[in-house]
C-alpha cells in the first residue's frame with residue numbers, strides 16, 4: 001500500500017493499493033474512533049462496492065446507514081444536497097460522527113459539501129472509485145454542488161480525514177470513464193512531472209496504476225499545500241480546462257469532461273506555439289482512447305470562455321506549457337482570447 005501525507009488546514013493520508021475496500025474499517029479506525037456513519041454512494045457504485053465497505057466498517061465497530069442517490073452530474077444539485085443532510089439528521093449523526101463518500105467525483109464533492117455544512121462541519125472520509133476521483137477530486141478539499149448558473153458554484157473548502165483509493169474498484173469502471181480520468185493524469189505530467197509523462201508514454205498506467213495514482217496525488221498534494229485556497233498556483237491544475245469547459249458546454253455535454261479537457265490541452269499548447277508538446281500530448285491521448293481534435297471554431301468557443309468563472313476583471317488567466325513538466329499562468333486581456341483560441345485550433 002502506498003501512502004501520501006497531505007498537510008493542508010487538516011493533515012491526512014491518501015492510501016493507494018489493491019484490496020483496500022475490504023480493509024476500510026481498520027483503516028478508518030486509525031483516524032476516527034468507531035462511531036455512527038452514513039455511507040454516501042450513487043446508484044451505480046452502491047450495488048458494486050457498498051456492501052464490502054459496510055461489512056468492513058461494521059466489523060471495526062462502526063454503526064452504518066446508507067444513502068444512495070441517482071448516479072450522474074444531474075444529481076449534484078442543491079435539492080439532492082438538502083435530501084442528503086436531512087438524511088444525516090434522521091440517522092442521528094452528531095458532530096463527532098462521520099460521513100463516508102464512496103464513489104466518483106460527484107459523490108465525493110456532494111458528500112464532502114454535505115459534511116462541511118451539516119452541524120457546521122463534521123468529518124468525512126473519501127473512498128474514490130473513479131480514476132478522476134482518485135487522482136484529483138478526492139484530494140485537496142474542494143467540495144461543491146452545481147447551481148443553475150453553473151458548475152461547482154455552491155461549495156466549501158473541507159478537507160477529508162482520510163482518502164482510501166482501492167485500485168480494484170477501477171475494474172468495474174466503464175472504459176469511457178476510465179479514459180476521461182486519463183486526461184487528468186496526462187495533465188499532471190504536463191504541468192509538473194516530465195518523467196511521469198514519459199512513463200505514461202511507456203505504458204506505466206497499464207502496468208502499475210497504483211504508482212501512477214500515487215504520483216498524481218503527490219503532485220496534487222504539492223500544489224494544494226502551496227495554495228490550498230486557490231489564489232494562485234492551484235490554478236495550474238486548470239491546464240486544458242478553460243477551452244475544455246467551453247468545448248464541454250458547446251457540445252451540450254455530449255463530449256465528456258475528460259474528452260473536452262483532452263482537446264483543451266492541445267489548444268492551450270498550440271496557442272503558445274508549442275507544436276511538439278501538442279503532438280506528444282495528442283499521441284498519448286490517442287493511446288488512452290481520448291480525442292485531441294476539437295470540432296468547434298474559435299468563434300463558437302469564445303462566449304463560453306468569457307463566461308468561465310476563472311475570468312476576472314476583463315482578463316482571463318490561462319495555463320500554458322513551457323515544456324513537458326512545466327506550465328505557467330498567463331493572464332491575457334479579454335480582447336486577445338479569440339486570437340488565442342484561433343492559434344490553438346490551427347493544427
Ligand SMILES: NC(=O)c1ccc[n+]([C@@H]2O[C@H](COP(=O)([O-])OP(=O)(O)OC[C@H]3O[C@@H](n4cnc5c(N)ncnc54)[C@H](O)[C@@H]3O)[C@@H](O)[C@H]2O)c1
Nearest residue numbers: 044071104105106107129130132133137142169172173177
Ligand atoms: N473537488 C475537486 O477538486 C474536483 C476536481 C475535479 C473534478 N471534480 C468533480 O468531479 C465530478 C466528476 O467526477 P467523476 O468523473 O468521478 O464522475 P462521477 O462521480 O459521476 O462518476 C462517473 C460515472 O462512473 C460511475 N462509477 C464511479 N465509480 C465506478 C466504479 N468503480 N464502477 C462502476 N461505475 C462507477 C458513476 O456512477 C458515474 O456514472 C464533477 O462533478 C467535477 O466537477 C471535482
